[in-house]
Amino acid sequence: MPNMKLRDLGKTVFGLALSAGLLCAAGQACAAESSEPASGDTVNADAVLVSASRVEKELLDVPMSVSVITREQIEKSPARTVGELLQDVPGVQLNRSGGQGINRISIRGEATNRTLILIDGQKISEQKSMDGTPLLIDPAVIERIEVIKGPASVLYGSEAMGGVVNVITKKGGEKPIQGQVGIGFNGATGGFSESLSLFGAMNGWKYRVSGSNTYQHNVRTPEGLAEHSKFEQRSGLAFLSYDFNDHFTVGGSYEQFYSEVMAGTWEEPDFFCGYQSLGAAEGRCLHGRQKPRLLAAPPAF
Structure with missing residues (x-):
């Protein structure tokens, strides 16, 4: 008799444990279902407009x-x-x-x-x-x-x-007069970059005037400085437009830039001779027409 009671008790405990496990599993499933949005709900994301097809459309x-x-x-x-x-x-x-x-x-x-x-x-x-x-x-x-x-x-x-x-x-801002100043430092080169912009919008007019300067030294690496990796860039931009209505705007922009880089390397000593070349590119960009001028000259020996 004691053995039969123990067996009956074991069956009872096992049955209770199994029931509890099924209840927990059901509870977790219900919780998982409740955390998901219902099939009728919608999640709105910000639209991204692009002009890849020549006409502005949503990215999707x-x-x-x-x-x-x-x-x-x-x-x-x-x-x-x-x-x-x-x-x-x-x-x-x-x-x-x-x-x-x-x-x-x-x-x-x-x-x-x-x-x-x-x-x-x-x-x-x-x-x-x-x-x-x-x-x-x-x-x-x-x-x-x-x-x-x-x-x-x-x-x-x-x-x-x-x-x-x-x-x-970037075009004009939301107020008649706005400004932005930027200063950056590059730890890998020890170089600085500065930029200044003045922009605004008033009575249908939009404008922006910007200028920037960047000077970067040779890049620092674990093996030392990477020779001939320094460069300097300067640029300026002017933009002006007028909105006749929501569908018709007339405007133009002008950009001027200058870039100077080290474009060559020193040859090995057993070569006849060698020099590093200093390359520069400058130009103007008016209504999408870029007129660059490329220069190259060796340094003085």
Whole structure:
């Protein structure tokens, strides 16, 4: 009899434990179901508008692969150049054949001259180089960057076989007079960058005047300084527009830039001779027409 009582007691305890386990499992399932939104609920996310198809649309409605670097991402990034902003975009590679600070863009392995560069939708062309258009615009004046990955020649012509980079600049502000000052320090080079902008909007008019200067020394590495990696850039931008109504705006912009880089290396001592070359690029950009002038000269011995 004692053994039968023990067996009955064990069955009772086992049954209670099994019931408790099933209740816990059911409770967890109910909790999981309650934490998920009901099938009829909707979750709203902010719409991202892009102009990749020549007409401004929401990003989800564009039938091509497009990446967008937003204003918030640009402001949080320590990037010194547009190329550094783009280097983390999947499918984008940088070509620094012109030296530090002068970056050319390759998309999905295509040649750099197969990537079309736009500023505010206007084509930027460099007539004196077959190596692609350099990106010399100051990141401080950029609102966002749209990157179209893959052929877009139907919309943009044969220069867009690799893709398109469209840089959208900042326009006027919300008040009559606003300003912005930026100062940056790069620990890897010991260099500084400064920028100043004055902008505003009043009675349909929008304006912006910006200037920047960047000077970076040779990059510090664990093995020492990386020779010939220093560069200097200066740029200025002016923008003015007038809104006749919500659908018609007339405006124009002007940008001038200058970039100076160390573009060569010293040859080994057993070579006949060797020198480092100092490369400079300067130009003007008016209504999307870029007129660069490339210079190269050896230093005095």
